[in-house]
Amino acid sequence: MNVISFSRAAAWTGLMALALGAQTALAEPLVYVPLGGENKIVAVDAATDEIVDTLTGPAAVHGLAGTPDGQFLIAGSFETRASDGEAVAKPAGVSEDEHAAHHGAASPDARNAVAEVSTVSVVRTVDGSVVRRIDVPGAVHHVAVSDDGRFAVVTHPNAGSISAIDLGSYEVVATVATGPLPNYAAFAPGGDRLYVSNAGNDTVSEIDTARWIVRSNTVVGGSPEHIVLSRDGVTLYVNNVDDGTVSVVEVGDQTVVKTIRLETALHGIDLSDDGGALFIAVLGGDKVVAIDLATGAQRSVSSAPAPYHLAVIRGTGKLYVSSADEPKIWVIDQRDLRIRGEIQIGGKGHQMVQGAGG
Secondary structure, three states, X not given: OEEEEOOHHXXXXXXHHHHHOOOOOOOOOEEEEEOXXXXXXXXXXXXXXXXXXXXXXXXXXXXXXXXXXXXXXXXXXXXOEEOOOOEOOOOOOHHHHHHHHHOOOOOOOXXXXXXXXXXXXEEEOOOOOEXXXXXXXXXOOOEEEOOOOOEEEEEEOOOOEEEEEEOOOOEEEEEEEOOOOEEEEEEOOOOOEEEEEEOOOOEEEXXXXXXXXXXXXXXXXXXXXXXXXXXXXXXXXXXXXXXXEEEEEEOOOOEEEEEEEOOOOOOOEEEOXXXXXXXXXXXXXXXXXXXXXXXXXXEEEEOOOOEEEEEEEOXXXXXXXXXXXXXXXXXXXXXXXXXXXXXXXXXXXXXXXXXXXX
């Protein structure tokens, strides 16, 4: 296994790749899995379900997204430091920052939020080099990239805001207050709207990305976290962790049209390749559930312990589901929910992203 180490000297290199369109020499398709406190991102060949690379450098990456061309990863760090460059004391272990991100730790006041920054790294997938490092105001939990590749957005749960980064200039163009504990973000097709779950006040914010303002807030269930938007941009599915429910939101009029009840703590969520099935990691029930969106029928497979982040691997017929308690990913068949294998990843897998070849 090839281990690629990021160095500070590489931070300002790689711009030529934007013009040349460098192509990855690794196996395809690839799935990148950040390991949080392990300070690593592993690259998995989804054809073989084997780790083919380990990327090290950006610290405490929980949020990860990719550009549409597959050439770059946008990696957000949960590790903060003072804006004057001095290190800020970190929690003793990963479990503490996880608790802060997920369970409503007190948000800092505005002065502290501005005084502390974290780093978003732009990573070139062909060789693992960091081509830019961008400071943002506060720890980053999750990341989203618009389908035109113009913007990346990162959520700051302990600052009550999101930051928008222009991927052409690598500048933070807006920081928008959405609500307490913003958790997950999803762009609408075309990138003109952004949806952000606010776990601290049970809402989802709709943001106008032309002006970077909150247009509306929709009340959903208790502690909304992971979300997924339908391919046509019409329907948003919201995991409500405290309720054990999924809110189905029609985004045109911001109305909750249905509530799916699963009765215990949830985490990851995604849609099947054809959009006809919704997959949910039921963390509190040690299972993964598939819901037929046409009939409402539910199927499930036992996945113990603690199924966590979940990602449909496009074009493969597979789901990847990480465990919150063990350093592994389950490989699950989308069609029949059969567990096809496990991948030992060496840490807790957070926001997974499919790269080249998908």
